[in-house]
Each structure stands twice: as C-alpha cells, then as structure tokens.
Amino acid sequence: MTQWSGYLGLILQGALVTIELTLMGSVLALIMAFLAGMGRVSRFFIVRAIATAYIEFFRGTSIFVQLFWAYFVLPFAGLSLTPLQAGVLALGLNVGAYAAEVVRGAILSVGREQYEACTALNLGRWQGMRHVILPQALLVMLPTFGNNAIELLKATSVVSLISLADLTFQAQVVRSQTGSTLMPFLSVLIIYFALALIISWGVRTLERRMARGLDGVRV
Amino acid sequence: MDWDWNFVREIMPTLIQGVKITILATILGSILAAIVGLGIALARRSENRLVARSVSWFAEFIRGTPLLVQLYFIFYVLPDIGILLPPLVAGVIGLGLHYGTYTAEVYRAGIDNVPRGQWEAAKACNLNGRHTWTHIILPQAIPPMIPALANYFIAMFKETPLLSAITVLELMNQAKSVANTYYRYIEPMTLVGAFFLVISLCSVVLLRWLEHRYGRIER
Numbered sequence: 001m002t003q004w005s006g007y008l009g010l011i012l013q014g015a016l017v018t019i020e021l022t023l024m025g026s027v028l029a030l031i032m033a034f035l036a037g038m039g040r041v042s043r044f045f046i047v048r049a050i051a052t053a054y055i056e057f058f059r060g061t062s063i064f065v066q067l068f069w070a071y072f073v074l075p076f077a078g079l080s081l082t083p084l085q086a087g088v089l090a091l092g093l094n095v096g097a098y099a100a101e102v103v104r105g106a107i108l109s110v111g112r113e114q115y116e117a118c119t120a121l122n123l124g125r126w127q128g129m130r131h132v133i134l135p136q137a138l139l140v141m142l143p144t145f146g147n148n149a150i151e152l153l154k155a156t157s158v159v160s161l162i163s164l165a166d167l168t169f170q171a172q173v174v175r176s177q178t179g180s181t182l183m184p185f186l187s188v189l190i191i192y193f194a195l196a197l198i199i200s201w202g203v204r205t206l207e208r209r210m211a212r213g214l215d216g217v218r219v
Numbered sequence: 220m221d222w223d224w225n226f227v228r229e230i231m232p233t234l235i236q237g238v239k240i241t242i243l244a245t246i247l248g249s250i251l252a253a254i255v256g257l258g259i260a261l262a263r264r265s266e267n268r269l270v271a272r273s274v275s276w277f278a279e280f281i282r283g284t285p286l287l288v289q290l291y292f293i294f295y296v297l298p299d300i301g302i303l304l305p306p307l308v309a310g311v312i313g314l315g316l317h318y319g320t321y322t323a324e325v326y327r328a329g330i331d332n333v334p335r336g337q338w339e340a341a342k343a344c345n346l347n348g349r350h351t352w353t354h355i356i357l358p359q360a361i362p363p364m365i366p367a368l369a370n371y372f373i374a375m376f377k378e379t380p381l382l383s384a385i386t387v388l389e390l391m392n393q394a395k396s397v398a399n400t401y402y403r404y405i406e407p408m409t410l411v412g413a414f415f416l417v418i419s420l421c422s423v424v425l426l427r428w429l430e431h432r433y434g435r436i437e438r
Contacts, residue, residue, distance in 0.1 A: 060419035061412045062377035064391065069412055072404040150283065157285035161384055168288055181295040189284045189292065196283035 004183070007174045011184065014170030015191050021087055021156045021166060022195070026149055028092025029099055033145075036096065037103025038129075051100070058097035063155050066090045071162045087159035095152045102144045106137040139210055146203030150196045157192075167191060227406050230397045234410060237393030241379050244310055244389060248379075249372040251315025256322030260330060261352075263323070278320040286317045287381050294385040310382040318375045322368055329364035330356060365433040366426060373422045377415060390414065 032054075039051030058066065067090040074081060081089065110133050118128030160169035167188050174184035262274040281289065290313040297304060304312070333356050341351040383392035394407035 056420070057416065060416040062380055062415050064378075064380035065408065065412045065415055068391075068395075069408050072398070073408050076405055154283075154285040157287040158381070160287070168285065168291070171288065171291070175295060181299050185288060185292045185296055189280075189288055192284040192288065193280055 003178075007178065007184070008187070010174060011167065011170050011187060011191070014165060014167040014188075015195075017164065017166040018153070018156050018192075019195070021084070021091065021159060021164075022149070022153045024088045025091035025095065025152050025156065028088060029094075029096040029148070029152060030145075032093060032096025033099030033103050036100035037107065040100065040104045041107055055097045055100050058094050059101075063090060063094045064158055064161075066094055067158055067162060083159065083162045083164035086162060087156070087164055091152055091155055091159075095148055095155070098151070099141075099145060099148045102141050102148065103137070106140040107133060109140055110136050139207065142203060142207045142210065146200055149199050149203070153192065153195055153199065221405075223403070223406065226401070226403060227410065230401075230407060230410075233393050233397055234390060234407070234414075237388065237390035238414065240307070240387065240389040241376075241391075244307065244314065244379050244382060244387065245372070245376045247311045248314030248318065248375055251311060252318035252322050252371070252375065253368065255315055255319025256326050259319060259323035260326035263327065264330070278323055281317060282320045286313060286378055287384060289313050289317060290381060290385050306382070306385050306387045309385055310379075310387045314375055314378065314382075318371055321371050321374075325364045325367045325371070326360070328367075329360040332363065333360050362433045366430045369422075369426055369429055373419065373426070376418065376422075380411075 036051040036054050039047045040055070042048050042051070067086060070081060070090050071083065071086040074086075114132055114136065115128070118132050123132065156166055157168040160166050160172065163169070165173075171184040171188040175181055178184075259274055259278050263271050263278075265271045265274075290310060293304065293313050294306065294309045297309075337355055337359065338351070341355045346355065379389055380391035382389050383395065386392070390411055394411045398404045398407045
C-alpha cells in the first residue's frame with residue numbers, strides 16, 4: 001500500500017502538468033478564437049480570407065499531426081520548441097480554430113436591431129462591438145466554450161506522445177514500472193473526468209453570474 | 220528545410236499502406252459508433268430507471284475522458300482479465316465507444332424531434348414496442364440526423380492517428396517509422412497533414428450535400 005502512495009504522487013505530478021497545459025492552451029485558444037472569429041466577420045476581404053484559411057487549416061488537419069509537426073518539423077526550420085511550448089501552441093491553435101466558429105456564430109446571433117441601435121446611438125463600429133454586441137454574444141458563447149475547454153483537456157493527453165510528463169505519460173510510467181495496468185489507467189481516467197466536471201461546473205457558475213441583470217434582454 | 224521529391228516518391232507506398240488501415244479503422248469505427256450510439260440512446264429512454272441512469276453516467280464518463288487513455292485501457296487492461304485483442308480491433312472498439320457517446324446525443328435529438336402524434340398513431344394502430352421503433356419512429360428520426368452523424372464520423376477520422384499509440388500501423392505510425400528510419404521528418408509529417416486536410420476539405424463538400432439532401436424533413 002505504501003508503494004501505491006508513491007506512484008499516486010507521480011500521477012498527481014502529471015495532473016499538475018495537465019492542468020498547466022489546459023490553462024495555457026485555453027488562454028491561447030481564447031485569444032485565437034476572438035482574433036479569428038472577429039476576423040471572419042470583418043469588413044475587409046483579406047482579413048476574412050486569412051481568418052478562414054486559419055480556421056479551415058487547423059480544423060482540417062488533426063491535432064495529433066499538428067503537434068508532431070510543431071515538435072519534429074519546426075526544428076528543421078530553425079525553430080526548436082520544448083515539448084511544453086509545442087503542446088501549448090498546437091492545442092491553443094487547434095482548439096482556437098474550433099472556438100473561432102463559436103465566436104462568429106455568437107456575434108451573428110445578436111439581433112439586427114442591436115446593430116441598428118448602435119448606429120442610431122452614433123456608436124463607431126468598435127464601440128458598438130465592445131459595449132453592445134460582445135457583452136450579449138459572450139453569454140451565447142460561454143456554454144460552447146466550456147465544451148471546447150473540455151475537448152482541450154482531453155486533447156492534452158496527446159502531448160504524452162512527445163514525451164511531456166502529463167497524466168497519460170505518468171500512467172504509462174507507472175504501468176511499465178509496476179506491471180499493474182488497472183490502477184494507473186483507472187485513476188488517470190477518474191482524474192480527467194473530475195477535471196472535466198470542474199470545468200463544466202465553473203462555466204455554469206460563470207454563466208449564471210454573467211447572466212445577472214440581463215433577464216429582460218435575453219430571449 | 221528542403222523538400223525532396225525523390226524521398227516523397229520513395230516513401231509513398233509505405234504511406235499508402237497506412238492510409239488503407241486509417242480508412243478501414245474509420246469505417247469500422249463509424250459502424251460501431253452508429254450502433255453503440257443507438258444502443259445508448261435507447262437505453263437512456265428505458266423504463267428501467269437503473270439502466271437509464273447507469274448508461275447515462277457511463278456515457279458521460281466516456282465523453283469526459285481522453286480517447287488516448289481509453290485506448291490504453293482497452294489495449295493494456297483487458298489482456299490482464301483474459302481478453303486479448305489485436306491492436307486494430309482494440310482501436311476500433313475505442314473509437315466506436317468514444318464516438319458512440321457523441322452519436323447517442325444525435326440520436327436522442329433525432330428521436331425527440333419525431334412528433335408526439337406519431338407515437339400516438341402507432342399506439343392507435345396497435346403496434347407493439349418493437350414495431351413502433353422499427354417501422355414508425357426510427358425511419359423518420361434517422362434521415363434528418365445523417366449530416367450530424369457524418370460530422371462526428373469525420374471528427375473520428377481525424378482522431379485515428381491516436382491508434383498509432385497502441386501500435387496500429389495506420390498512416391501516422393507508418394509516417395513516424397519512415398521518419399525515424401531516414402531521420403527526415405519534413406516530408407512524412409507534411410504529407411500526413413496534407414492528406415488529412417484534403418480529406419477534410421472534401422468532406423466539407425460532402426456534408427453540404429448531405430445537409431441539402433437529408434437536412435429537411437419532408438411532410
């Protein structure tokens with residue numbers, strides 16, 4: 001039993017790496033989502049084209065391939081990344097592309113009259129976006145962002161294959177050291193599930209807080 | 220970073236071997252996911268509350284944990300209890316189970332969308348439970364959900380590189396092995412990425428067509 005506690009410590013270390021990756025990946029994904037999502041509804045053709053190309057490219061090639069490309073091919077171009085950097089980059093750009101479509105959908109879901117009201121109040125495009133459109137769109141995006149964050153959490157397991165010591169990696173280490181299979185994999189599955197539950201609980205709480213005072217506005 | 224076409228020609232046959240396995244895994248996984256999803260959707264509507272709740276939790280658990288760890292679980296834990304599976308079979312079961320929990324949601328929405336009147340009419344015609352499902356509900360529920368199902372099958376296709384982690388010799392694994400043999404990562408990795416991108420872009424066209432063909436319910 002004392003032996004297990006040592007291995008459990010190893011797995012918990014892995015959990016920390018997974019959490020760190022999920023947080024950093026989410027921040028990058030969020031930035032990319034807003035850049036590309038708002039780029040998709042831009043007035044300028046060239047901005048729309050770049051945003052579309054980014055989204056289609058990262059949604060079209062699998063996360064696994066992107067990660068391997070970032071880790072193994074970029075060094076040949078003179079850009080060496082640590083596993084953690086490659087992981088955050090691939091995860092953030094990949095999930096960001098999916099979330100960008102959410103941002104676009106949410107912005108388009110805001111009613112026409114809101115845009116007309118912005119014009120009537122003589123707000124500039126940016127002012128209208130910042131004070132009228134985005135606060136309403138954000139609430140529409142939140143639940144799907146939560147799902148995207150869970151997808152990102154699940155995708156972090158792939159970084160174990162480029163030798164980053166996350167949960168999945170540590171489970172393999174424990175498996176190869178003890179020969180036991182059920183304990184490491186089951187405990188890792190449970191930790192992932194717990195993290196996913198925490199994310200969905202957090203997003204629900206955030207949604208409730210942000211919806212405060214908007215009762216009359218939401219349809 | 221220099222691109223060598225001769226090397227590309229040399230590795231092409233190996234990669235095509237991998238493509239075959241990738242496509243085979245996707246097709247088998249899709250079939251399994253379609254069946255598992257229907258099973259989960261029906262079980263969740265079961266009269267027996269215990270069955271409905273436990274299947275619901277099981278599906279939730281699978282959806283909240285990474286496919287990679289589930290594949291490890293199937294590949295490493297099951298042999299310990301005497302079930303020895305070839306890698307490809309383990310991979311297909313993993314893909315089918317994981318995406319089955321997603322397709323279950325599609326089936327649920329599709330079944331919920333069948334109007335109440337159809338259920339009542341089936342009862343009025345004195346059809347039993349099985350006949351109601353096979354002759355009235357499912358034939359109306361399934362066509363509108365074909366585009367959503369296809370969407371998940373395409374997502375599954377993009378996750379097949381994970382099978383390389385449990386030694387299935389699919390495209391990614393073949394690419395990794397030639398890359399490790401010749402220590403040239405640029406061509407194999409880029410080709411894998413290009414392959415996935417091309418298939419995904421084609422599948423977007425296919426999806427549009429499916430939506431056009433099946434998206435509406437004719438009344």
